[in-house]
Amino acid sequence: MTRFAICNAAIFTVDPRNRVIPDGTLVVEEGVIARLGDSREIPVPADCEVIDGKGYALMPGLIDCHSHSSLMRGVTENMPLMDWLPWYQLEHRAMTEEFAYHSARLCYLEALQSGTTCVMDMFRYMDRCADAAGELGLRVQLAPYVADRPGKDFFSTREENRRLIRSHHETQNGRIRVWMGLEHLFYCTEDAYREAAALSREFGVGIHTHASEQKEEEQAVTAEFGRRSLAMLDHYGILGEQTLLAHCVWLNNDEIARVADTGTSIAHCPVSNAKLASGVAPVPELLAAGVTVGLGTDGPVCNNSLTLFEEMKFASLIQKATRLDATALPADQVLRMATINGAKALGLDHEIGSLEPGKKADLLLLDTGQANLAPVSVDEQGGNLIWNLVFAAGTTNVDSVWVDGHQLIARGQPVQIGAASVIADARQQGLRLHEACRSLAHTRIPMN
Numbered sequence: 001m002t003r004f005a006i007c008n009a010a011i012f013t014v015d016p017r018n019r020v021i022p023d024g025t026l027v028v029e030e031g032v033i034a035r036l037g038d039s040r041e042i043p044v045p046a047d048c049e050v051i052d053g054k055g056y057a058l059m060p061g062l063i064d065c066h067s068h069s070s071l072m073r074g075v076t077e078n079m080p081l082m083d084w085l086p087w088y089q090l091e092h093r094a095m096t097e098e099f100a101y102h103s104a105r106l107c108y109l110e111a112l113q114s115g116t117t118c119v120m121d122m123f124r125y126m127d128r129c130a131d132a133a134g135e136l137g138l139r140v141q142l143a144p145y146v147a148d149r150p151g152k153d154f155f156s157t158r159e160e161n162r163r164l165i166r167s168h169h170e171t172q173n174g175r176i177r178v179w180m181g182l183e184h185l186f187y188c189t190e191d192a193y194r195e196a197a198a199l200s201r202e203f204g205v206g207i208h209t210h211a212s213e214q215k216e217e218e219q220a221v222t223a224e225f226g227r228r229s230l231a232m233l234d235h236y237g238i239l240g241e242q243t244l245l246a247h248c249v250w251l252n253n254d255e256i257a258r259v260a261d262t263g264t265s266i267a268h269c270p271v272s273n274a275k276l277a278s279g280v281a282p283v284p285e286l287l288a289a290g291v292t293v294g295l296g297t298d299g300p301v302c303n304n305s306l307t308l309f310e311e312m313k314f315a316s317l318i319q320k321a322t323r324l325d326a327t328a329l330p331a332d333q334v335l336r337m338a339t340i341n342g343a344k345a346l347g348l349d350h351e352i353g354s355l356e357p358g359k360k361a362d363l364l365l366l367d368t369g370q371a372n373l374a375p376v377s378v379d380e381q382g383g384n385l386i387w388n389l390v391f392a393a394g395t396t397n398v399d400s401v402w403v404d405g406h407q408l409i410a411r412g413q414p415v416q417i418g419a420a421s422v423i424a425d426a427r428q429q430g431l432r433l434h435e436a437c438r439s440l441a442h443t444r445i446p447m448n
Contacts (some may be wrong), residue, residue, distance in 0.1 A: 003045055005050050007051070008049055014059065020380050026355060027045070028361040032405065034357060036355060055367070060339040061363060062308040063119075064118070064342070065244065066294075067111075092154050094433060101125070103429075105135065112401055113412065114307040118140070120244075124145055130172070136417055137415065142179065143179040162199065165178045182208070183227060207238060207240075211278075216231075244265045245259075245266050245267070247266075268295040275304075280318050284323075311338070331390040335386070364398065366393060368397070372394065373393060374389050
């Protein structure tokens, strides 16, 4: 039996009671959390590898609920969403299996090194993304970029999505899950939405799509379909407990109530929404209504960073700033959005998202001895460290990461693959992809 114990760490469980154990021990057996508690009360088996966690914080791995792998970082800049999308489409028109593989490998490496253990990735050629995840050991949810309206045939097909479910769902010891992925109302026919709902029921998989990202987009949807985005998705039978909607910046009160009533979850992407001038999502109202809200980076092409620590900080600060309310989205609430809420949004809260016996050992160990987290004071309410995990911590504090009890990051570096080779390959492939996109730039296609 493979066992290890992390002892003497400040443990942030993010369990239903938000329990904090200032000097705690957590024992892992065969990839599962066997027990945890005060170090004075938790016995460590004699044949167990012991990791000294003194000076470290232990917490659940972070969960990115909405991302798009890409090699196009810092290329399409200073554009609002509706102007940005035709440029972004160039990447998908030039996409190949090889580009997709290197995009995923680079993004999954960055995610792991910043403490993320599970990513919802919406992209292309996702069998190759699964290969990349397997190399790194990351837990991924794969939602192919399906589009079937005329002129959008450079995205994934409905048949590709069906094949991926049959070939990859619940593979790699369950770390790979496949979802029905739908790009947007302007990209997908009614048949695509209704088929996604039917296949979701048949295969027991989730549905992931975008909605209500920008005011101008919402106006265009209403003009085209005679209904707002959420009403159209409701009309197509998409809303429900198996569905995760990205963005939802421009929901009104009635729509918030409908999302809550149907059990639909939302992936909040505050940095991307700010960068593309989309606006500020009504997160406090969503949470108050009982909606499950996780955090997403939206990928490097419209965020530039895949660091959920940045996402947590910005999610809180943008609400405080725009509402002139310093109490909006406090640290403990945001930390739950990045962990257990994200797990619930992905239908994985019975497996990951909090540190509890019986759950899979997706763990993040942070070095609190660095200047950006000093001084450290931890008590059963979290002390100052609970606030600094959200407002000060970052990638530089990530010491170790485990998924399924397998250590994937040690001293900040990947264990299963060489970071230098991943980055070198991505640099070479990225330059090729950029050149392919430039050759298509004179034929940009509008969103709608």
